[in-house]
Amino acid sequence: xSLAKTYPKEVKQILSKYPPExxxxxxxxLLYLAQREEGYITKxxxxxxxxxxxxxxxxxxxxxxxxxLYHDEKAGKYRMQVCTDLPCALRGAEQFMDNLCSSLGIKxxxxxxxxxxxxxxxxxxxxxxxxxxxxxxxxxxxxYHENMTVDKTMxxxxxxxxxxxxxx
Amino acid sequence: xxxxxLRHRDIPDINKLExxxxxxxxxxxxxxxxxxKPNEVTDVVKNSGLRGRGGAGFPTGMKWSFIDNKNWPxxxxxxxxxxEPGTFKDREIMESNPFQFLExxxxxxxxxxxxxxxxxxxxxxxxxxxxxxxxxxxMEEAGxxxxxxxxTDYSLKIYTHLGAGAYICGEETALLESLExxxxxxxxxxxxxxxxxxxxxxxxxxxxxxxxxxxxxLEKGADWYKGLGTADSAGVKIFSLSGRVKKxxxxxxxxxTTFRELIYTHGGGVVDDKKVKAIMPAGASSSxxxxxxxxxxxxxMDYATxxxxxxxxxxxxxxxxxxxxxxxxxxxxxxHFFRHESCGKCTTCREGTYWMSHLTERIHxxxxxxxxxxxxxxxxKQMQGKCLCALGEFSTMAVVTGIERFRKDFDKAVNA
Numbered sequence: 001x002s003l004a005k006t007y008p009k010e011v012k013q014i015l016s017k018y019p020p021e022x023x024x025x026x027x028x029x030l031l032y033l034a035q036r037e038e039g040y041i042t043k044x045x046x047x048x049x050x051x052x053x054x055x056x057x058x059x060x061x062x063x064x065x066x067x068x069l070y071h072d073e074k075a076g077k078y079r080m081q082v083c084t085d086l087p088c089a090l091r092g093a094e095q096f097m098d099n100l101c102s103s104l105g106i107k108x109x110x111x112x113x114x115x116x117x118x119x120x121x122x123x124x125x126x127x128x129x130x131x132x133x134x135x136x137x138x139x140x141x142x143x144y145h146e147n148m149t150v151d152k153t154m155x156x157x158x159x160x161x162x163x164x165x166x167x168x
Numbered sequence: 169x170x171x172x173x174l175r176h177r178d179i180p181d182i183n184k185l186e187x188x189x190x191x192x193x194x195x196x197x198x199x200x201x202x203x204x205k206p207n208e209v210t211d212v213v214k215n216s217g218l219r220g221r222g223g224a225g226f227p228t229g230m231k232w233s234f235i236d237n238k239n240w241p242x243x244x245x246x247x248x249x250x251x252e253p254g255t256f257k258d259r260e261i262m263e264s265n266p267f268q269f270l271e272x273x274x275x276x277x278x279x280x281x282x283x284x285x286x287x288x289x290x291x292x293x294x295x296x297x298x299x300x301x302x303x304x305x306x307m308e309e310a311g312x313x314x315x316x317x318x319x320t321d322y323s324l325k326i327y328t329h330l331g332a333g334a335y336i337c338g339e340e341t342a343l344l345e346s347l348e349x350x351x352x353x354x355x356x357x358x359x360x361x362x363x364x365x366x367x368x369x370x371x372x373x374x375x376x377x378x379x380x381x382x383x384x385x386l387e388k389g390a391d392w393y394k395g396l397g398t399a400d401s402a403g404v405k406i407f408s409l410s411g412r413v414k415k416x417x418x419x420x421x422x423x424x425t426t427f428r429e430l431i432y433t434h435g436g437g438v439v440d441d442k443k444v445k446a447i448m449p450a451g452a453s454s455s456x457x458x459x460x461x462x463x464x465x466x467x468x469m470d471y472a473t474x475x476x477x478x479x480x481x482x483x484x485x486x487x488x489x490x491x492x493x494x495x496x497x498x499x500x501x502x503x504h505f506f507r508h509e510s511c512g513k514c515t516t517c518r519e520g521t522y523w524m525s526h527l528t529e530r531i532h533x534x535x536x537x538x539x540x541x542x543x544x545x546x547x548x549k550q551m552q553g554k555c556l557c558a559l560g561e562f563s564t565m566a567v568v569t570g571i572e573r574f575r576k577d578f579d580k581a582v583n584a
Contacts, residue, residue, distance in 0.1 A: 017329070017366070022349075022399055024348060025347060025348055026351035027347045027349040028329070028330065028331070028346070028349065029329070031332070032291075042420040053350075059350075062350075063351065064348070066511075067213065067331070067333050067352075068332070068333035068334065069291045069333040070332055085253045085452075085505055086253045086254070086452055086498065086501040087253050087410040087411055090411045090489070091411075091416075123253070123335070123508050124252070124335070124452075126255060126256045126258075126290070126293075127283075128254055128255075128256050128455065128485075128487075129409070129410050135292060141294045141295075142292055142294035142295070158422055
């Protein structure tokens with residue numbers, strides 16, 4: 001896949017944000033674009049981005065490795081990232097996570113057998129007053145889900161599974 | 169009192185361009201560009217006493233006046249990488265009162281002669297970035313952004329840029345590195361951004377809340393703003409209240425409001441009506457303030473007074489800890505955070521946060537050795553004053569104050 005060929009409009013729009021002599025600034029938005037379809041960054045995508053921006057593949061890989069929202073391995077179609085940091089934990093996020101694991105039948109870091117949801121624990125998402133909360137990271141970007149209960153979450157999971165099934 | 173920052177709570181639909189305009193929106197920007205010189209704008213902000221709302225509290229107008237006018241172009245960057253545990257104010261502003269923030273950013277850009285400004289958002293704020301992109305497009309369409317604004321020769325473009333989940337990018341030089349397409353690791357300072365910032369050019373960086381104050385300061389004047397706060401802390405502040413309270417949330421209040429008023433009047437009191445055991449006034453990077461003496465709750469929240477009880481107000485992200493919580497658990501959670509978020513550039517922070525996290529986990533899980541608490545305190549104190557940036561420095565605050573002020577909780581965990 002070549003980003004410039006698959007998403008010509010998006011690539012042009014991203015590059016237009018930065019001075020042409022500093023196009024390296026586009027590496028992060030381009031990585032989001034590359035991650036859109038597979039849910040992770042492939043080696044080919046890294047090479048492609050490096051070529052587009054006149055930087056080395058190692059430069060791109062260093063970015064992928066540094067930031068937590070880029071992934072270099074395949075996981076579920078949706079990553080469910082539950083905040084278990086201090087303020088959320090003070091509002092019961094750890095118990096919520098335990099109950100969610102039981103309901104989904106998986107442990108933190110695992111993916112549901114149908115490949116739809118990967119459950120992850122993350123640090124602060126800046127929604128401390130609305131815990132328990134999590135974000136879903138998937139083909140349509142990142143979405144916040146606040147003031148959650150396990151029942152509400154399982155309804156969301158059912159909807160995600162349905163939508164994943166329809167996409168297939 | 170009507171809100172200055174969270175105006176969406178008083179004016180429905182202020183996130184719509186027409187409503188914002190009807191309520192005086194963009195008049196301050198237009199007035200600045202058409203009738204004021206850039207340094208006059210900076211002087212008004214300087215005289216207002218506005219200090220940076222990101223945590224450090226540096227005087228805003230003074231920062232703007234440091235811009236190096238011998239080196240061009242200039243840039244302005246809004247720090248919207250809100251990642252401090254306990255802080256969630258900027259997101260509410262950007263989601264619900266976005267034009268006031270963008271207008272403040274535009275005014276700052278005019279004041280320092282920048283024709284391009286960037287909003288650096290934490291990657292998780294994907295939906296917020298989409299909102300801002302939409303609002304920026306509306307402003308361009310209406311002639312508030314773009315070329316030759318209001319018939320003058322001043323032009324301005326605003327762009328959004330998403331980070332990708334790294335707390336360190338809230339540190340201004342790490343943010344710049346990230347915006348340049350590199351790992352978000354802090355630069356050695358000096359030089360500071362007003363002389364060497366984005367792409368090596370003079371750059372002013374302020375927090376979202378800071379910019380959001382600016383249109384009202386220009387509209388109503390420096391004296392009006394100064395009159396809202398206390399002697400050393402002018403204006404209003406959004407206090408993000410979280411932890412063991414009944415009604416957590418953002419509360420915009422004048423500086424000088426007491427902890428008691430924030431927690432009990434606005435926050436509805438403590439969950440299950442327990443007693444407050446400790447307060448972290450500036451998120452996870454705070455010192456822990458003991459509340460054994462109820463009088464602590466009557467302390468005024470402003471930059472100077474909070475220091476008198478052994479803490480810093482910082483970003484005013486007040487986390488409330490009640491009597492049911494053991495402090496060794498609090499420290500374990502904060503250390504897990506800092507260990508995860510250390511960027512690894514300086515050895516002190518990379519190794520120090522790892523060791524502190526390792527020790528707090530061992531103590532909290534009941535495998536601690538009697539000497540572990542002193543060892544932990546020693547590691548934290550050895551780190552102080554030796555880190556490249558505030559992340560490493562602040563990671564020690566809760567550890568040192570937690571052990572010094574709540575030693576019995578740690579001893580209990582070790583002897584369990």
